[in-house]
Amino acid sequence: MEQRASQENIHEDLEDQEGEYPTWVVSTLTTVLVVTISGDIVGNLLVITSVFRNKKLRKSGNAFVVSLAVADLLVAFYPYPLVLLAIFNQGWKMGYVHCQMSGFFMGLSVISSVFNITGIAVNRYCYICHSVWYPRLFSNTSTVCYVGLVWTLSLAAILPNLFLESLRYDPRVFSCTFAQSVSSLYTIVIVVFHFFLPIGVVSYCYLRIWVLVLNTRHRVRPGRHLQAQTWPYNLHGFITMFAVFVLFAVCWGPLNIIGLTVAIYPSLGGSIPHWLFVASYFMAYFNSCLNAVVYGALNKNFRREYKRIVLKIFQLA
Template sequence: MPDTFTLIKNRTEPRLGQPERTLATVGSARPTWVIAVLAGVLIFTTVVDVLGNLLVIISVFRNRKLRNSGNVFVVSLAFADLVAAFYPYPLVLHALFHDGWALGNTQCMVSGFLMGLSVIGSIFNITGIAVNRYCYICHSFSYSRLYSYRNTMLFVALIWLLTIVAIVPNFFVGSLRYDPRVYSCTFAQNVSSSYTVAVVVVHFLVPIAVVTFCYLRIWVLVIQVRRKVKAEESPRLRPSDLRNFITMFVVFVLFAICWAPLNLIGLAVAIDPSHVAPRIPEWLFVVSYFMAYFNSCLNAIIYGLLNKNFRNEYKRIISSVWVTRLFVTETSRAATDGRSMKSKQSPPPPLNNNESDRDRINKI
């Protein structure tokens, strides 16, 4: 009769098929230095992600020049990137030093849900930013009406509602599983071919197509204005508008570069999971996975490099934090020194019956 520990373990562990068992064996045979490098990448991504995206959010709330409808989507994207900084790491740290397969289904589902919020939320917000920039530059006369404060908040709420709706089917298909190659619960590409194709199309290809269309139209208009082909008909582009567009275009390009390999692998696996999946080199999948999640810490850096308003606000925030830290340190040090001086002061010597006040003062 099996003992209680065995029964509990059997209930909490995911059921593994042959492909998963093979992956578990492969993932557990890595050299220590490889695990250390992967852990270092995760830690670096987490630190830069948290600090950078917090700077973005604080900058928009502090600077009036940054408080506009377009940057509401930027703040929403920063929140999505912040989720990416937290969802895999408790599981990763557990898996690096323990048996990852001992993690419960509930933990895996929660981690997978957070992953979906980050990944799908990011691509949908990037799509929202592209549509916003397209309306602002190509349809400037109706932009104020389309992107009033109320409408902008509704658009952002719609993005997150669609994000949650897009995550829900994973719980019914059972596609969120622990993958020992990346020490995390993630989307399993070999669970269902049709569902994997649907995910890649809906979550990546369609948004990329929409964003590409918007930015191509903007580029065409920019070229026309620059060459003065339609000088009278085309709206005037301010240099700041062009810089903002270029910034968001670079954000989109980096997102596409970072996420394309993982999605292409997913499509290849979906064609024939039993034959293609074992032939995907482990290093290729791992590099693709870490490229995708490294993207979450890049946006804040791009804003700082290409957008003057963000860069100046970054400097002001860091300076204020540094000055506050110095003030607290100096205040604490002055208080400590004051207490030390008080403790070192010796009391005046007692008066002698035979000595005058002048003699006592001279002694002191």
């Protein structure tokens, strides 16, 4: 009872904090969110279109890339615009249902992003380190099943929020989001099993690939599991996806660390510095527009297809 009362007091304190930001802070948050939404929509639509248009990109492994782009688009079309409206209205005026749906889709997006990044890492690991097994493990049919599993597990992970009533409006970030202090057990499970554990799997996969890369460069020839004719492509593709993983971990890490800390020590919920909490949220939001930039910067096939699509649009206009 004392813990629940403490949690309710924290929530009430948060409600009292609404509208405390100076104009320049609100303007900065608005700018970050507008840039995020614009970059998210344009960039991820380019990614999806590129994969379907370019035969070199239309391979089973990129199914996770498309799925990750869909997860990023999910928040750009619904939750983020509602956050903008909350900023403009200086509070949540869209009602209870939109609050619950906004928080639900935001959670679904981030968890599916983690699982898609894990799928990409496992796919790259099998393709580079165990190329003999790869065709059997990642056929077109099996890959579609893996992507379906990613979204099924993501949905299962986020559904308990609707029963725990843990999706609430937080005036500090102008968002209806997961209230970390509502259920310590659920918060710990989500953070550990749906962030840190997948990050551990991804780290293992990329560590093994890096070891193989270094050994291969040292021997000046492809390793026994590598196909010499595809090794340069494997290396460039690996670096691209590794960069996506690093950016995701950097952007979402602070928020998950805060969530885990608050879950273990609920009394600290009200003592998290405002600037740190807000910065961690908007860093996490900003991640949704970065992946397309990484693909364009590091992958020549994506970069070339981006140019073709943009030129085609200008010709039609």
